[in-house]
Amino acid sequence: MIKERPNCQVELNTLDLKVFRSINIAIFSGGVTKDKEMNQVSCSTLLPDWFKTSALIHMRYEAIDPQFFVRNRERLLQNLKPNSLVVIHANDIFPTNADGTMTFRQNNDLFYLTGVDQEETVLILSPDAALEEDRAILFVRETSEQIAIWEGDKLSKEQATEASGMKNIQWTDAFEPAFRRLALQAENIYLHTNEYVAASQIVETRNRRFISRCQELYPLHNYERVAVPLQQLRMVKDPEEIKFLQKAIDITEAGFRRVLKFLKPGVGEWELEAEYLHEFVRSKSRGFSYSPIIGSGKNACALHYLDNDDICEDGEMVLMDVGAEYGNWNADMTRTVPVNGKFSPRQKDVYEAVLRVMWGANDILRPGLTPSEYQKQVLEIMEKELIGLGLIDAEEAKKQDKSKKLVKKYFMHGTSHHLGLDVHDVFPANAPYAVGQVLTIEPGIYIPEEDLGVRIENDVMIGEADNVNMFANFPTTVEEIEAAMAE
DSSP states (O other), X not given: OEEEETXXXXXOOGGGEEEETTTTEEEEOSXXXXXXXXXXXXXXXXXXXXXXXXXXXXSSSOOOOHHXXXXXXXXXXXXXXXXXXXXXXXXXXXXXXXXXXOOOOXXXXXXXXXXXXXXXXXXXXXXXXXXXXXXXXXXXXXXXHHHHHHTOOOOOHHHHHHHHOOSEEEEGGGHHHHHHHHHTTOSEEEXXXXXXXXXXXXXXXXXXXXXXXXXXXXXXXXXXXXXXXXXXXXXXXXXXXXXXXXXXXXXXXXXXXXXXXXXXXXXXXXXXXXXXXXXXXXXXXXXXXXXOEEEEGGGGGSTTOOXXXXXXXXXXEEEXXXXXXXXXXXXXXXXXXXXXXXXXXXXXXXXXXXXXXXXXXXXXOOTTOOHHHHHHHHHHHHHHHHHHTTSSOHHHHHHOOTTOHHHXXXXXXXXXXXXXXXXXXXXXTTOOOOTTBEEEEOOEEEEGGGTEEEEOBEEEEOOSSSOEETTTTSOOSHHHHHHHHHO
């Protein structure tokens, strides 16, 4: 058969292409183009050298350069104390009911360091270990006959090396003796916890269980939080991450444009959700990067409205907060548009007020500014717009204290959050913004008494002189949206 990719065509014997659906990759075991050496493919010079000779090609996603994960591990090691050991486990596969389970979602810190998107994976880093081969070990689940029948093949050791750039790959049943051996050589043990400020800790994770067991086995070691250096590292995005984030955003744009053509009075919110999902999946995304919010009329005033079960009526606005994932990176978009394709005068006034706040926030979202100071300045911009809309009185606004209760009646959430492998990506508390960070800008005005809520959200990368608008191709202004809906 012929497997076509952009600027790349590879001739393969069907029997020699083994597809691993659970991890979305294919492995060449032979049968390449006759005039090429084994495992060589004929590709455009636009592709990196590692891709041209790689035995691992992602069937759903573009392959991630394993040097990205090598760089991440090297940077983490620079932030460790001497004589340290790092252990990070994969996430569990979480249950639903009866024998049902949720779809597996990898621990993003483990993925950031290894590129392996598979359950029961464990990473050990021990840079000062006595033996060189012990300084970085990746443990992956071995494919048994039973697993092959019910789930399909898991990563081989060779495939894990291809993905991660790591040489020492072991099966997970080898983890325990390796860990005990290396723990006795270390003074400091770095373990993993979810330290996002708004994280829920209801469920005990595999890493949390390991912390308890590790401290019971080795109570006299010094324990450190690996989340602290990883938060610092993940805040600034590598060019490889920017590429995947932009791809997720481009897929989101395609979904948005599809919905603009489909939307009309009488359509169900769930139908809009289905249009997005269809476009996302056909574009090689696994789907939504978070539960979609599609709220028409008064539903737009509920910030985390997830029912999506109402009818979009003529004369209403519909708020759509959705994003596609791609390769585990996430887009985050909000657009609010008129159901009938035309803004009423009041809808236009509110929409353009929110748009001015978004552009104003972009101007002040610069390196060195802290999130708390940024939000304070955005509230000042929003206050002027709410006065202009007649929602708050200018004299009363002057009298309010720093809490800005009058403003927060109509704009009650934060303006920006970091974006990356997590939709609400990790960051140290109130850490200043810096070049290379990717954030959302998402102001909104919510007027329940008018059954009207408007939020507009772009994703931007902070640049040296100016921010890069990663949503540059999206219809955003009133005129652009009306034109796109009229197509």
